[in-house]
Amino acid sequence: MSNILALAQKELRAYFVSPMAYALFGFFALLFGWFYVANMNVMLQYSMGQFGQGGPQVVNINEFMIRPLFGNTAIILLMMLPFLTARAYAEEKRSGTMELLLTSPISDVQIIIGKFLGAMALYTMMLGITLVHIGILFWYGDPEWGPIVSGYLGLLLMGGSFISVGLTISSMTKSQMVAGVSTFAVLLLFWMINWVSDGSGTTADTVLSYLSILEHLDDFTKGVIDTSHVTYYVSLIAFGLFLTAKSLDTARWNG
Amino acid sequence: MVEVQHVTKRYGSLTAVDDISFSVERGEILGFLGPNGAGKTTTMRILTGFLPATEGRARVAGFDVFERPLEAKRRTGYLPETPPLYPEMTVAEYLRFVAQINGLPSADRRTQVGLAMERTNISDMADRYCGKLSKGYRQRVGLAQAILHNPDVLILDEPTAGLDPRQIIETRRLIAELAGDHTVILSTHILPEVSQTCQRVVIINRGRVVAVDTPDNLTARLQGSQTLYLQIDTQGADALATLEGVDGVAGVTRADTQGEVSGYAIESNQGDDVRRELSRTVVANGWGLLELRPQQMSLEDIFLQLTTDETAADETHPVTVTPEPEADAGEEDGIDE
Numbered sequence: 001m002s003n004i005l006a007l008a009q010k011e012l013r014a015y016f017v018s019p020m021a022y023a024l025f026g027f028f029a030l031l032f033g034w035f036y037v038a039n040m041n042v043m044l045q046y047s048m049g050q051f052g053q054g055g056p057q058v059v060n061i062n063e064f065m066i067r068p069l070f071g072n073t074a075i076i077l078l079m080m081l082p083f084l085t086a087r088a089y090a091e092e093k094r095s096g097t098m099e100l101l102l103t104s105p106i107s108d109v110q111i112i113i114g115k116f117l118g119a120m121a122l123y124t125m126m127l128g129i130t131l132v133h134i135g136i137l138f139w140y141g142d143p144e145w146g147p148i149v150s151g152y153l154g155l156l157l158m159g160g161s162f163i164s165v166g167l168t169i170s171s172m173t174k175s176q177m178v179a180g181v182s183t184f185a186v187l188l189l190f191w192m193i194n195w196v197s198d199g200s201g202t203t204a205d206t207v208l209s210y211l212s213i214l215e216h217l218d219d220f221t222k223g224v225i226d227t228s229h230v231t232y233y234v235s236l237i238a239f240g241l242f243l244t245a246k247s248l249d250t251a252r253w254n255g
Numbered sequence: 256m257v258e259v260q261h262v263t264k265r266y267g268s269l270t271a272v273d274d275i276s277f278s279v280e281r282g283e284i285l286g287f288l289g290p291n292g293a294g295k296t297t298t299m300r301i302l303t304g305f306l307p308a309t310e311g312r313a314r315v316a317g318f319d320v321f322e323r324p325l326e327a328k329r330r331t332g333y334l335p336e337t338p339p340l341y342p343e344m345t346v347a348e349y350l351r352f353v354a355q356i357n358g359l360p361s362a363d364r365r366t367q368v369g370l371a372m373e374r375t376n377i378s379d380m381a382d383r384y385c386g387k388l389s390k391g392y393r394q395r396v397g398l399a400q401a402i403l404h405n406p407d408v409l410i411l412d413e414p415t416a417g418l419d420p421r422q423i424i425e426t427r428r429l430i431a432e433l434a435g436d437h438t439v440i441l442s443t444h445i446l447p448e449v450s451q452t453c454q455r456v457v458i459i460n461r462g463r464v465v466a467v468d469t470p471d472n473l474t475a476r477l478q479g480s481q482t483l484y485l486q487i488d489t490q491g492a493d494a495l496a497t498l499e500g501v502d503g504v505a506g507v508t509r510a511d512t513q514g515e516v517s518g519y520a521i522e523s524n525q526g527d528d529v530r531r532e533l534s535r536t537v538v539a540n541g542w543g544l545l546e547l548r549p550q551q552m553s554l555e556d557i558f559l560q561l562t563t564d565e566t567a568a569d570e571t572h573p574v575t576v577t578p579e580p581e582a583d584a585g586e587e588d589g590i591d592e
Contacts, residue, residue: 002355002358003355003356003358006352006355006356007356010341010344010352013343013344014341014343017343017344018343095339095340095341095342096335096336096337096339097339097340097341098339099300099305099333099335099339100335100339100353100400101356102304102305103303103304103305103328103331103333103335104328104353104356104357105325105326105328105329105356105357105358106325106356107325252305252306252307253307254266
């Protein structure tokens, strides 16, 4: 256990020593803030009755602002998290430090979990920035906290899946660039996978919509914690970690 | 302490290591000698559990590296070819991290890190970033990392590569010092390094063991005939015929000529020391004797000789002078049962 934590801590520090963490945090805060303002404007226009509802309305801040904001956040994460995970294994393989880890008395599973926890810790901090924005809503408004908590849980699980996929791909290459671009493409595909579904309700159609990585977030932002969605994300995380283990093993056999 | 039995490693159709067997006793320093690409690094990577072997078994401190990898790794210190440093960590941070992943109890970490830095002489670099160190210091931090957890077996892949002469001497002294309570396997392609540091040498070429012996025996055995280098000032006279006439000389070739000074390579049969006779002849002819020394056999010569030997007796087993200890007779047997 202390091995895993040592590794997670090392990972986390590596993000902060390089400008990586600051670039991610800065641009994430900027983009999140941008969507925050945009969604707030839409909500305000609704509340002032500018969409022909005939006069000012009482709008639900959760429904009109926070829920779409979480949806937008998912897209930001889809574009940013690939760069968070790209270096994790690729850099160790390139610089030869992977040899240190693989010849130390720690198992592959410990390495994989340690790296996952390190990346998750950074991601959680990144998500933590947005608590400021949400806090302001509590100051001036009266949102329900239930859907917010479940929304954050959803974002954590979804981000975890992104990270797990990213780490898997990073473990397959020595190039951070290749890892980053491939992860981004794979995640994009996971997002759009149900765009070809035609709503016909056939088996293929159902499978395609089930696989879509963003679709599963929706219920969380509504305040519903559905076990099927939790299962989806947790399975994806576990599957990614499993594939990483296989990838490390393969790399070992092929030298 | 270390036993390698019939280890083979293939990458697809390429055989990097071909049926290698050797063993190292406790406290011994074993040199692994071979040209680049001979399979030294591959063998070391198999011993450290970084690579699995295609065939064969390897045991470190009584633990099979394939079946009990964590136990074996805990007892092994490894310095790879390029020291595995994290550029963004300071030397002290790095060593603390290595101590942690080696499972040293937190109470011992500080003292062990301090001790390792002291032994490798890098204490004054403790707060420098690994990425900013010179090659020599990187190598030493790598060495500190390897000895940090006080392992039974030290595996060093070209530990003196990239060091300046003074650091090389220091490192060799350190290795000799460590050998008392550690078993050391080091690889190198520098012949003098082996004779100065190691008690036993394994020479490998193209993935196969060509010889296992002590450095002295090896050099003696390999020099079927002795070669001397003689430099004389003959004031223009040709000394070739005179030198060939000296008792015990088997052959003379002119190596170089600079004005009136000429250098000759003189071969004599093994066991015949012709130096006295030669110098007498030179003086008797009134020439100036400038230099007379035995010519060291270079690694290239040795390889040439070993590989030719092997092709001559192709079907026989690799040349082994010291009988290898019987594979199953080791005392460590049974520990991991």
